[in-house]
Amino acid sequence: xxxxxxxxxxxxxxxxxxxxxxxxxxxxxxxxxxxxxxxxxxxxxxxxxxxxxxxxxxxxxxxxxxxxxxxxxxxxxxxxxxxxxxxxxxxxxxxxxxxxxxxxxxxxxxxxxxxxxxxxxxxxxxxxxxxxxxxxxxxxxxxxxxxxxxxxxxxxxxxxxxxxxxxxxxxxxxxxxxxxxxxxxxxxxxxxxxxxxxxxxxxxxxxxxxxxxxxxxxxxxxxxxxxxxxxxxxxxxxxxxxxxxxxxxxxxxxxxxxxxxxxxxxxxxxxxxxxxxxxxxxxxxxxxxxxxxxxxxxxxxxxxxxxxxxxxxxxxxxxxxxxxxxxxxxxxxxxxxxxxxxxxxxxxxxxxxxxxxxxxxxxxxxxxxxxxxxxxxxxxxxxx
Ligand SMILES: *Cc1c(COP(=O)(O)O)cnc(C)c1O
Numbered sequence: 001x002x003x004x005x006x007x008x009x010x011x012x013x014x015x016x017x018x019x020x021x022x023x024x025x026x027x028x029x030x031x032x033x034x035x036x037x038x039x040x041x042x043x044x045x046x047x048x049x050x051x052x053x054x055x056x057x058x059x060x061x062x063x064x065x066x067x068x069x070x071x072x073x074x075x076x077x078x079x080x081x082x083x084x085x086x087x088x089x090x091x092x093x094x095x096x097x098x099x100x101x102x103x104x105x106x107x108x109x110x111x112x113x114x115x116x117x118x119x120x121x122x123x124x125x126x127x128x129x130x131x132x133x134x135x136x137x138x139x140x141x142x143x144x145x146x147x148x149x150x151x152x153x154x155x156x157x158x159x160x161x162x163x164x165x166x167x168x169x170x171x172x173x174x175x176x177x178x179x180x181x182x183x184x185x186x187x188x189x190x191x192x193x194x195x196x197x198x199x200x201x202x203x204x205x206x207x208x209x210x211x212x213x214x215x216x217x218x219x220x221x222x223x224x225x226x227x228x229x230x231x232x233x234x235x236x237x238x239x240x241x242x243x244x245x246x247x248x249x250x251x252x253x254x255x256x257x258x259x260x261x262x263x264x265x266x267x268x269x270x271x272x273x274x275x276x277x278x279x280x281x282x283x284x285x286x287x288x289x290x291x292x293x294x295x296x297x298x299x300x301x302x303x304x305x306x307x308x309x310x311x312x313x314x315x316x317x318x319x320x321x322x323x324x325x326x327x328x329x330x331x332x333x334x335x336x337x338x339x340x341x342x343x344x345x346x347x348x349x350x351x352x353x354x355x356x357x358x359x360x361x362x363x364x365x366x367x368x369x370x371x372x373x374x375x376x377x378x379x380x381x382x383x384x
Contacts, residue, residue, distance in 0.1 A: 024337070025364070027373055028345035029159045029318055030187070031209035031216050032361040034269070038214050041272035042265050049262045057271055058252060058262070064274035065220050068189055068212075068282070069204065071196040075228055075245060077252045078218040078270055080263050083186040083207030086219030088116050089243035090182055090205045093223065093231050094151055097121030102149035102179075104135050108160035108348045109184055113153050120239055125149060131350040132161045132309045132320065137169050144177045151180045151203075156194065157187035159210075160348045162309045162320035162357065164192060171200025180227055186210055189220070190277050191289040191317040191361055202227040208266070211289070211317050213362030214273035217266040221245070273362075289316040292365040296358070299374040303383045308355050317365070320347065320355040324381075329356055332380050340376040 026033050034042075047053045065076050079086040091113070095101055101122040103114045106129035118124050125147040129135060135154070144152070152174055154165050167183065174181040182203040188194050191211030196204055202224045209216035223231065223245065231238075231245060238244035242260065250257040277285060293316035297307060300321060308320035323329040329346055333356060336342040347355040360369065378384035 023341055025342045025369060025372065027358055027360065027364060027369065028343045029357045029359050030207070030361065032211070032213050032359060032364045034209075034215050035213045035273065035276055035363040037276065038269045038272045042215070042269035044265070044268055046264045049264060050256060050258070054262075054264065054267075055256065057267060061267060061271050061274060062252065064271065064278055065222070068274060068277050069185070069194065069196045069220075069222060070198065070282070071201075071222055071224070073196070073222045073224050074253075075249055076220070076222040077245070077248060078208070078220045078267065079205075079243065079248070080217075080260065080266075081219050082209070082216045083205065083219045084112070085243065086205035086207070086221040087113065087184065087186075088240065089219075089221050089245065090203050091117050091120050091122070091151075091153075092238050092240045092243050093245045094180055094182065094203055094227050095120045095122045096150075096234055096236060098123060099150040100125055100147055101151045101153060102127065102143055102147045104129070104140075104152075104154045104165070106133055106135065106161065106163065106165075107131050107155060107158035109155045109158060109186075110153075111349075113155070113184070117151075117153070122151075131158075132163050134163050134165045134313050136166075137173065140170060141173055144173060144179065148177065149179050151182050153182040153184075155184040157185065157192055157315050157317060159187040159318050159357070159359075161351065162307070162315050162318045162355075163313050164188070164315045166313075167199045167201070174202070175200065180230065187315065187317050187359075187361070190273075190285065191365065192315060193286050196222065197224075208270055208273065210359070211361045211365075212270075212273045212277065213364070214269050215266075217263060218270045286316075289360065289365045292316070292360050292367060292370060293319060295367060296360060296370045296374070299370060303374070303378055303381070308351065317359060317361050319358045319360070320351060321358060322355055323353070327381065329353060332356070332377075335380050336376055339380075340372075342373060342376055344373075
């Protein structure tokens, strides 16, 4: 007999077992393994999102972010969301419909910027380079003369190619043309030399799960004075309520006006990740990433494997390894995961089937991980 007033279906009532996850070593393009101290911080008890204790934490997160980015920008905020949310916020807030936005496309994320900018009404202009190469100052100047953009967007660390875009001199160029400089630092913040104010970057964003070794879920965004001025003088409202920094900054600024509930525990974890950066010091951290990457590159060379990107422009945080002739790259990555618990990734777009992508980011940028990966790769390829 069933006298329930509800007609309940058990169709989706699966018996899920208690959560268990394999102990992966995440050496792909992200996420990287979170530092144990970050995981510990994430599990601490909550406070309310306007609690004085949380407000103090918010201030610390912002200060530590300014350190990590080497900027004094007041508007420096971890956006609730992943890197793509901050990427979208960077464009939504600084682009007005009809603005010419010049985008350097030399990999997957340049294309994503172009797609997003178009959705906010930008007159999108792209300059292209083969994946793995970078733009030089002369090429950028020629494009500025041709397109006269309101915003120039470049990817500092192209995770799809492993190339590092040099930024020295680009800020001056943008000022000369009265243009904002917007850069993607998702795979560089906390791992690759980055000096926002010295390089006169106006807008930058990043993610929590790459060189900062926090799980995905927060995405830092910073706007310098020129970008803030443009934001304040907009003719139209920012076309995305959730990512509107005129609103969000009232919550993260002195007014503390509710906008949306900050992900409390993510901010605990993120604070710990940034605290680790400050403890280690930026220079030491950058040097560690460089040394670990060089060890990996040397090991690859000893195995007869080569890197896709010219050494001068190679990112220490992400290496694209050329897949040797006759080797099934996907099968190798599959075996590394199944048999060794190591995650690496296949190539994207132009580099699909041509490279593996190996990340040595944040907490994972350590000699022992290079030794383990080279050993496993050697066994799978029979080149030990
Ligand atoms: C990972 C990544 C993003 C996107 O971040 P998500 O956290 O995946 O949304 C954007 N740009 C670059 C360069 C990245 O590596």
